[in-house]
Structure formats: C-alpha cells, structure tokens
Amino acid sequence: MTVLESVKKHLKFDCQKFVKKRVPITSWFPQYTLSLLFQDLLAGITVGMTEIPQGIAYAIVAGLPPEFGLYSGLIDGFIYAIFGGCKDLNIGPTSILSLMLQPHVTRMGPDASILMTFLSGIIIFLLGVMHLGFVIQFFSYPIIAGFMCGGSLQIASGQLKSLFGIPGKSDNFLESWKSVFANINQIRKWDTVLGVTSIAALIALREIRVFGSLQNREDWSKRRNFFGKIVFLVSLARNALILVIGTVISYCLYEEAPFKITGNVTGGFPAFQVPPFSTTFNGTNYDFEDLAKGYGISFVFIPLLSILEAVTIAKAFYKGRQLDATQEMLALGLCNIVGSFVGSMPVTGSFTRSAVNNASGVRTTLAGVFTSLLLFLAIAFLTPTFYYVPKATLGSIIICAMFYLFDFEAFVLLWRTKKLDLIPFLTTFICCLFLGVDYGILIGAAVNLLFVLYASARPKFNIEKEKISSDQTEVYIITPKDTLYFPAAEYLRDTVLEFEGGDVTVIINGKYIRNMDITVAKSMSVLTHELTLKNHKVYFLDFKQSVVNICIGVDKKLKDHFLSEESYKSIIKDQSDLIVTSEISQL
Structure with a gap:
C-alpha cells in the first residue's frame, strides 16, 4: 500500500467516524x-x-x-x-x-x-x-x-x-x-x-x-x-x-x-x-x-x-x-x-x-x-x-x-x-x-457564588500539634483538605500566625493541594518571612512538583523550605520516641 493510499484510507475512516x-x-x-x-x-x-x-x-x-x-x-x-x-x-x-x-x-x-x-x-x-x-x-x-x-x-x-x-x-x-x-x-x-x-x-x-x-x-x-x-x-x-x-x-x-x-x-x-x-x-x-x-x-x-x-x-x-x-x-x-x-x-x-x-x-x-x-x-x-x-x-x-x-x-x-x-x-x-x-x-x-467563595476563602485544615521532650520544641503539622485558591491566602496566613510560643516548627502538608495560584504562593512567601523573623521554622511537605515550581517562581528562597520525605523523618519520625504530647484538631 502506497503512502497516498494509506492517507486516503485514514481520511475516509476519519470522515465516516466524524459523520456518524x-x-x-x-x-x-x-x-x-x-x-x-x-x-x-x-x-x-x-x-x-x-x-x-x-x-x-x-x-x-x-x-x-x-x-x-x-x-x-x-x-x-x-x-x-x-x-x-x-x-x-x-x-x-x-x-x-x-x-x-x-x-x-x-x-x-x-x-x-x-x-x-x-x-x-x-x-x-x-x-x-x-x-x-x-x-x-x-x-x-x-x-x-x-x-x-x-x-x-x-x-x-x-x-x-x-x-x-x-x-x-x-x-x-x-x-x-x-x-x-x-x-x-x-x-x-x-x-x-x-x-x-x-x-x-x-x-x-x-x-x-x-x-x-x-x-x-x-x-x-x-x-x-x-x-x-x-x-x-x-x-x-x-x-x-x-x-x-x-x-x-x-x-x-x-x-x-x-x-x-x-x-x-x-x-x-x-x-x-x-x-x-x-x-x-x-x-x-x-x-x-x-x-x-x-x-x-x-x-x-x-x-x-x-x-x-x-x-x-x-x-x-x-x-x-x-x-x-x-x-x-x-x-x-x-x-x-x-x-x-x-x-x-x-x-x-x-x-x-x-x-x-x-x-x-x-x-x-x-x-x-x-x-x-x-x-x-x-x-x-x-x-x-x-x-x-x-x-x-x-x-x-x-x-x-x-x-x-x-x-x-x-x-x-x-x-x-x-x-x-x-x-x-x-x-x-x-x-x-x-x-x-x-x-x-x-x-x-x-448569592450561591458568595457561598462558594466563602467556602473557598475558609478551607478546612487538619492541625496536628506535637511536642518533642528533648528540646521542648512544638511542631504544628497543618494539612489543608483541598486545593488553596486566592481567597484562602490571608486565612492560611492568619491561621499559622496565631501559633505562639518559644521554639515552634510549622509544617504545611500539601498532599491534598492539586493546584495553587500566585496569590497563595506569595502569601506563603510572606508567611515564611514573618515566621523566620519570630525565630520559628516553617517547612512545606509533600507538595506536587507543579506547585513547588509556582512557589519557587515567586520566591527562590522558598526552595530551602520544601522538605523531602527523608528530611521530614529526621525532624519528626526519628524522634517519635521523644514525643510526649500529640493533639489533633480540625479547623
């Protein structure tokens, strides 16, 4: 079969499929x-x-x-x-x-x-x-x-x-x-x-x-x-x-x-x-x-x-x-x-x-x-x-x-x-x-759109608080239950900034975040800067690579705050025998 005959055959099939x-x-x-x-x-x-x-x-x-x-x-x-x-x-x-x-x-x-x-x-x-x-x-x-x-x-x-x-x-x-x-x-x-x-x-x-x-x-x-x-x-x-x-x-x-x-x-x-x-x-x-x-x-x-x-x-x-x-x-x-x-x-x-x-x-x-x-x-x-x-x-x-x-x-x-x-x-x-x-x-x-926007601006968070007895460090693991969009940017920032105390480590788990807009990415950059000024540590865990790229595109310094699984284990998992308190709350 020649190339021309093959093309004609495929075109005929595609045309018949389109017509049907x-x-x-x-x-x-x-x-x-x-x-x-x-x-x-x-x-x-x-x-x-x-x-x-x-x-x-x-x-x-x-x-x-x-x-x-x-x-x-x-x-x-x-x-x-x-x-x-x-x-x-x-x-x-x-x-x-x-x-x-x-x-x-x-x-x-x-x-x-x-x-x-x-x-x-x-x-x-x-x-x-x-x-x-x-x-x-x-x-x-x-x-x-x-x-x-x-x-x-x-x-x-x-x-x-x-x-x-x-x-x-x-x-x-x-x-x-x-x-x-x-x-x-x-x-x-x-x-x-x-x-x-x-x-x-x-x-x-x-x-x-x-x-x-x-x-x-x-x-x-x-x-x-x-x-x-x-x-x-x-x-x-x-x-x-x-x-x-x-x-x-x-x-x-x-x-x-x-x-x-x-x-x-x-x-x-x-x-x-x-x-x-x-x-x-x-x-x-x-x-x-x-x-x-x-x-x-x-x-x-x-x-x-x-x-x-x-x-x-x-x-x-x-x-x-x-x-x-x-x-x-x-x-x-x-x-x-x-x-x-x-x-x-x-x-x-x-x-x-x-x-x-x-x-x-x-x-x-x-x-x-x-x-x-x-x-x-x-x-x-x-x-x-x-x-x-x-x-x-x-x-x-x-x-x-x-x-x-x-x-x-x-x-x-x-x-x-x-x-x-x-x-x-x-x-x-x-x-x-x-x-x-x-x-x-x-x-x-x-009115219905207002309800949708309100739900988007007030996403549900799962907050896990753990305390490590060796150095009394408090670790907050925050897991948003859905993708974060721009109406939620300030709410996320305000929620995290409420954590007070001496040595506080904040880990934001992004396993449910499928996408992110630039407003939320900028808010995460500002949040990281503000927590650092308070001598708190902040990390981002389990984010999809596409989301990581958006955040790094907004602020290259954020690259050092994204945790790998090994880094996360070194902070929490390897010291699990030292955890004296563990609390989970829904927000």
Whole structure:
C-alpha cells in the first residue's frame, strides 16, 4: 500500500467516524425496520397530541398569537431526528422560556421573539462548537429548583384571569393577583365552571395511568391488556382530549357566548424567510441594536437555560449511558436557527412531552418527524377550529402543567440535607416571583457564588500539634483538605500566625493541594518571612512538583523550605520516641 493510499484510507475512516458522530441518524437508519417505524409513529402522534394544546398555551404565555406555538414545532422534529442523539427528547416550546420571553414580546412585539430564537440558536451552536457546555454547571440545584418553583407559580398565577374570565393584566406575579382581587366581582360563572372542571378532569386522567400499560402484562387477561392500552393512551393524550371537548362545547354554545374564546388564529403556513433584524411595534421603530439592548440579560439566560433543560432531560432518559452533550447543543442550536426562519419562538427540551415520548415506547429520534407532520396537518386543516377554543380550557391546561412542574420536594430535601442551601433556593424563588425570572436567576446565582467563595476563602485544615521532650520544641503539622485558591491566602496566613510560643516548627502538608495560584504562593512567601523573623521554622511537605515550581517562581528562597520525605523523618519520625504530647484538631 502506497503512502497516498494509506492517507486516503485514514481520511475516509476519519470522515465516516466524524459523520456518524455529528449526524447520528447515519449510524442507525440503515438498520431501521417497519416494526421500529410503527412504534415511532405511535409515539410521534401521541406526543403531537400533547404538543398542539401546549404549543397554543405557551404561545399565549409568551404574549404571542396562538399560531406561533404551532410554528415552533414544525421544523424541530426534522432537525433533531437528523442531528439529535436522545430518542426520548422532544424539542419545542416550554413554559419557562415562554415566561422569560413574555416581557420582551409585550414591549417589542412578536418579531422580538423570532430574532431571539435566531440569536439563541447561534449562541447555543457556538457554545457546542467550542465545547463550552460546562457553563451550565454554574447553575446549582438550589438555583434551578428555586427558578422552576418561582417560574411555575408565576405562570400559573398569570392564567387565573383566563380561568375566571376576568379582565386585567398578568405580566407578573403581583399584577396577576391584584387583577384577580380588583375584578373579583366580574368573575364569569361558566368560564370558572369549565376551567375548574377541566383541571379536575386533567388531574383524574393523569392519575388513571396507573391502571393502564402499553405493554402486555402476564398477570392481566387479554381483555384487561386491551383496555389497559386504551386507558394509558387516553391518559397520555389528556391535554388534547380536554382541548377537543372544551372546543366542542364552546362551538355548540357559541350563540349564547358563555365562555371567553381564543378568537381568530391566523391560518396557513408561515413564510420561510430571514429573521427580522428590525421591527416596528405600537408605533415605535426598533433596529437590531435596540432589540439586542431590549433583551437585557435574557440574551444570555435564554440560551443557557435552553441548554440546561435539554441536556438535563436527555441525561435523565439516557439512564447511565454516556451522553454527548456537545452534540445535543449543536442539534438544539440548529433547531433554533432553522426554526427562526419559520417564525418559531425559542425552543428546548420539554420534560412533559419527553416523558410522554418515553412512555409511548419511542424507539428512535424519527418519532419527532411524525410529531412535526401532525403539527403540519393541524395548521393546514384545524386552524379555523382554534377560534372556538375557550381561554378557560387553555388556562386549565397550563395551570395543571405548572402544578406538576413545581418542585414540592425541593424544600424538604434541602432542609433534610443541607439547610444552608435553602438561602440561595429561597432567594431565587422570591426574586423570580417579585422581580422577574431574569433577575431571580441572576441574584440567586450571585448569592450561591458568595457561598462558594466563602467556602473557598475558609478551607478546612487538619492541625496536628506535637511536642518533642528533648528540646521542648512544638511542631504544628497543618494539612489543608483541598486545593488553596486566592481567597484562602490571608486565612492560611492568619491561621499559622496565631501559633505562639518559644521554639515552634510549622509544617504545611500539601498532599491534598492539586493546584495553587500566585496569590497563595506569595502569601506563603510572606508567611515564611514573618515566621523566620519570630525565630520559628516553617517547612512545606509533600507538595506536587507543579506547585513547588509556582512557589519557587515567586520566591527562590522558598526552595530551602520544601522538605523531602527523608528530611521530614529526621525532624519528626526519628524522634517519635521523644514525643510526649500529640493533639489533633480540625479547623
């Protein structure tokens, strides 16, 4: 084999490996069968029946016309089927992103939503290309739980006016409740009856799932297995079922007008066009700079939360298998970028629909294609019927979804395990409710960072005090339990300088110190100098060579203070029979 042939062979192999890694459909589609197709078709249709009512509802939460929620699912299924790696993950609109989008849509109009989708996609895709997905690790569990609880409560509160059929604004938590109490005399009886009944029905239909199963069970008769499948499918499609029943009732009673209805929904497919980089809304012109400034910190948080939701959900369904988070980010970025060309709002992984996907027996990501095709059919043929959808029904669907999104166990879990984590949790939760989700996340993350910095500035030390009877020398062996960073520099210095007495030898054991910054190294140099002036001896034991090099680079005189194992034994071990006291304390 010639050199050229060898190079060609390796290039071909590398290209094939790259394509299979970055276009996952190429690895499994050649083995695709009719059996898999049937299972994916069933799962895709079931998820689609959930996404139609949720898409309409979440568009309303975002302050957008209802059709935008349907547009948001048109392309995602096709894109994710090709580039996605998690068969269970469903990409589409979600309640949290809708809530974050709502103030910008209210102020700058629907075009602001489309541009945000495009920009989010670009940011997510670039973060994936640069393998920067680790940034989402800065959102700890207390922050995420507080955000989810605050966001879900705010969204549910915003739907009270739809549930009761009353007028008023619902842009934030306080405003929603003020509207309820200010207009309590205008509560519409039949809207309330329909809304409350729908909530009860949704909860009941969700709970009956335990009496059904998609898989045949050996302990069940053939008839029970048959009805079990029906019960399970009805439970999965409960949102669509309630939406259809509510719409039929509204249509039949249209002349009496007992309910407030959604009204006109623009029919037809959206034009495939470049996202708007400028817009006019309520007589105000916004260029790209105005729009970008108007997004504020949402410009950063929406893409980050999109990544967080999608990757977290994908990991949950991967069940121990290795997830390629970079590939998920690339796929999610493409879904948003391409989706923005058809008027999509920002999309990410939906836990509710992903759970439905998993429960429906999905086998591959091709199920998303069938979900998107169902949305195509809904836009093509069902748009006129959306006119009659009662707002109370949509409100009940959203409120139920938020009820199950609210993390009731978070408070108990944090109280039982680490009460200190309740502070960032409650800070995020309260700020999300009263200041908005953007500032809630920002303030919660800042508070959480303070806890991290405090822990870094106050590391744990193991201090062993020994006294040698031959010369009454006191030896303090200080062992930091973790790597030391600059916030801990002064604390280490102050801790050591507290040791008083005549002849004192201080040994700092660095066996747990994996790295060190220059601030700590300079502090160790100053510490050595100050102890020497007090006629104390100071040594450094068991430091990694990379750390030793940093310290010597700061102060060459420190070289003489680093002990070898033999030198340490000559100071302590060989005189162990002379030690008369030995104390160990934790600091």
